[in-house]
Amino acid sequence: MSQSIHADTVLGQLKLKVRDLQRSIRFYKEIIGFRVLREEAGIAHMTVNGKSTFLILEEVQDAAPVARRSTTGLYHFAILVPTREQLGLSLRKLAESGVQVGQGDHLVSEALYLSDPDHNGIEIYRDRPRSEWKKDAEGNYIMGTDPVDIKGLLELAGNKPWTGLSPETILGHIHLHVSELSASKTFYCDILGFDVVADVSKKMGAYFISAGGYHHHIGMNIWAGVGAPQPPANSTGLAFYTIVLPTEGELERILAQLGTSGIPFAQEADYWRVNDPSGIEIRLTIAA
Template identity: 50%
Template sequence: MTPQIHPATDIGLVSLKIKNLERSITFYTEVIGLKVLKQEGRQAEMTADGVKPLLILREIEDALVLPERSGAGLYHFAILVPDRASLGLAVRNLIRHNVPVGQGDHIVSEALYLSDPDNNGIEIYADRPRETWKRDSRGHYVMGTDPVDVEGLLAASEHLQWTGLPAGTVIGHVHFHVSDLKDAEQFYVNLLGFDITAFYGSMALFISAGGYHHHIGLNTWAGVGVPPVPENAAGIDYFTLRLPDQKELDAVVSRLTESGYSLTAHDGALLVKDPFNIGIKLEITSNV
């Protein structure tokens, strides 16, 4: 029987490897709207509410900055804002900074896409109400890539003041390039226990816990069989998978170890690498 991860499981913070910490801090504060929570040496924790870190920026010496789609690794991490007005304010700030932005209306959400100075992909998005999400005959969510109603977002944020990303902003999901979609499904669905919520053709898979549209996206758009990006390249360091209690954490750890995966202690939590060398930090939500 395929295991099922607890429905309260979600994504916590994301840690990125970057080339120049001061450059990245400037970008993430001025363009994205995060604040510095703590800075020590070559690392900074970034926050929206001034309390909880959402993003860690870790400068690595002589980091390679690779073109997009260079291998298995980060496609984008996704910052979820509380409402359309907040997304509209983000649009206004991106326009103010003259930043190139992609966009997509995914039916379940409205999203903006951009890259940081190290070509790390970023999505900033707002969900539509969950009761409006529709499923197809297979039980998968109906999602699309229509143009975003940018004028509507600007109207929703008219007369409001940009003060950065608001409290209530979280990391909504992460999306990765992988070398093999079946291997990704085996690890994330059959082993960790996420539910499949959608396919995008034969080259992308979306999975979640608890009926969300997706907590993790997986695709082979960088090419089938591509190797992981090098360790000394800018990109994903790890993302945090938050489980509700010790029992649920132990269940996931047991499945991983029984399948031959090694876990190491990392800042009071456990770190495992997926088949594509992407780090996953496992922790309990109540300990965060």
């Protein structure tokens, strides 16, 4: 049995490729609530706290269009807001902006779903207290898709001013289209050390995995089809996402596991780069 990844492991910044940078900046700033930390040639760094990068947007001119659920890569990235009131404020802002929004009460959380101008999936959610999360007899977290209490969220928001995303907002989880579940589970769980917290592979073609008993840091599904191809290099979509490890020792342990498993990885300026079995780029870093 593999060693579980450190309980304090979290997700860090991610990068999206977009067709029109200024259009995407307006969307993520004026509708989602990010701020621009800095902008350079064809690239914008978006922040919630004014100090660190949460999201990188890179313009890809004449980007190849990719049909939904046709390739590996991003299903959605999930913005975790710190309070239910914050979720209500986001809901009100989305409604005022005329954005089409889906929703789901997952018992462990309440979530809103939408897409950016390039059809990158986004979830905005808030967690219920861990004391309210329940598991079934097999140890899987029980997660549903009940209707969200929209009225209650809007009542919480009331007439309070919307000032964008709270500085305490984080990347709560990421959900990926993968080409094959078994190989992905081996990579993420047996090699990196994430724990399976919801096995719905037979019912839904998906696994949900996490560090430290969270309801999930990573979701992986085969909803784009078994054997789904990687997207073209010049397409819009996910460029990479980051796994942040709490100690250098934990990073060294994972690099050793990758090496033993024959999985190539490379050191860059301040991170280590590796691709999962579906070709999705992951950056491994140590918490500041």
